[in-house]
Amino acid sequence: MMILEHEAKALLRTVGVAVPDGTLIKPGLRAPKVREYPVAVKAQVRSGGRGKQGGVIRANNARELHAAAKKLFATEFNGEKPTVLLADPWLAIERELYLSVTVDSAAGGYVVLYAPRGGVNIEDGPPPVRYAIGPAWKFRAHELRAHLEPVETDYRIRERVISLAQRLVETAAARDCHTIEINPLAKLADADNPELLALDGKVVYDEWAHYRNADIEAQRQGELKRAHKLLRASMEMGHMYVKLDGDIGLISGGAGMTMGAMDMIHGYGGKPGCFLDVSPGPASPRGYKPAFALLDGDPDVKVILVSVFGGGTQMNRVARALKETMATRKSKKPVVFRLDGTYVAEVPAIFETFGAHNHATLETAAREAVKLAKRTK
């Protein structure tokens, strides 16, 4: 789970990474106390690419700051409106660098990524240097140095980067972060100041470490609190939901099969309306009722496709849960079913008792859902 820039910078500050002395701006505040102008007013949202979407505005005085704040609070960035802004001093920069620590499968653990030219166009440049570490205790300064030497010729910057990278790796492990990214990490134009400053910060927490990290638990609670009522009820069952822009609501089991079904709907000319993986939740009415309530309450969803292929999840239980859920459901949106997996042989008999049909293949079910969605337009 990604946290906000100002939260990420607070974390970086606690481990000795220099960050600008910024000011938080909340809505409704007419005259925020900014120490010095100009400032960069930055929308605090949990998605990337903010800079390219106009989420950072320069303000030279209090009047401009007020106008920038008004504009940013009214703008959606990837569907998210900022609830807080960060005003950082506008600094003269000599060079923007890129430094991040993340986890990856090929490394069997942590990797350090570094590019001597960072900033918003990092993806357009050559790929960053990649130092694969494995577990955090395998970090070696001399190994990273050997990786950096070909791309970073300024040894003073190189040595500072090595020292920062080690701290980030240790922090990622100790604080359960999937990613800590500093882009840009800035060498200021001020020649007397050799320090590297984290002008931006992105931290992605490992949500499953919530039981041993109070900050992560607080983020999880915040996520639940921000969710609207119907979504919250589904999330409380452990369901994983991503809203998409189509009209076929998908209730599915397993991340891979959910995406497989989304792709198939698309292949038949339909548009998936969501990714909703209910497999981490209970295979009972307690689990299925909030999933249906969420999609029934979404005016964009015209048809619901239930597609579950279960191993540990037993299909006779799912079929009975669906029967009970459908019995109390008020919405008239059509539902298409496709269950397969453990004990699927018992499904048709259960479905017959409430007049439902279980499609034998995902193909026929997806086609039916696409057809029904077109009819309800």
Added chain:
Amino acid sequence: MSILLDQSNRVLVMGATGNYGKFFMKDAGSYGTTIVAGVSPGRGGTDVDGVPVFESAKAAVVATRADTAMVFVPPVLVRAAAIEAIEAGCKLAVITADEMPVRDMIEIRAAALANGARTTGPNSPGLISPGKAKMGFMPSFCFMRGPMGVISRSGSLSYEGCKRLTVAGIGQTTVVGIGGDPVKGMTAGEALALFHDDPETKAVLYLGEIGGVEEIAVAEYARSQGAKPVAALIVGKTAPPGKKMGHAAALVGSKADGHAAKTKMLRTSGVYVSNGLPDLVKQVQVALAAADRT
């Protein structure tokens, strides 16, 4: 042959007296898996359906010559249980748990490497060598014995994919669930190396997703000299960027790990990439036909 698992593996179950452990011992035992011991601290000296339960993995290994561990403890305890089994001498530890912190898996992987052991998962269905043995909850009827090695990042997709193969009369040597997490006990590249050395495996099916770096190793293998034919399906064509699609690793963070870039990289490396699930069996047939020509 098969890889990693057959009837000769002597399996101990970490967390034998829980619901999952009990169900697994009954289900996998009847499938053919040789289950010799359970481990549940505080319950040593008891038994589950006649299988003896021990206080520690070490005690179980000494008494029963167990060499393979099935880890069925809650996510909070997986690191402790898996490392205990590995350090007690198990050469393979299969982890199915989801909701596990990635740092814990990093430590388990390091422990396995240090002890010359292997591990698979987490966030996976486990593994099955059809007709021989299974380590996990996969629905057995989806699988049959045959020439395809299968590697999957997703449990449900491996059931769906293998059922399609089985219905088409194409069996599998072993199906390895490498799981949906960003750090894996066994990577796709490592599983491919094992399938490469298995004489019974004629070709490999790789079931992948958007996000992560796994597919790079698949492409590298397919390009290598003497590689067995590889078919693949990558799901998530319709997934929006920047959103986690259930699995922690299934997130398009940059163009390189999106669907288009991955399928293109695999295709140019000679992988038979399926155009969605309906096309899967055909691509596997093409891969098998290519294997017959060599």
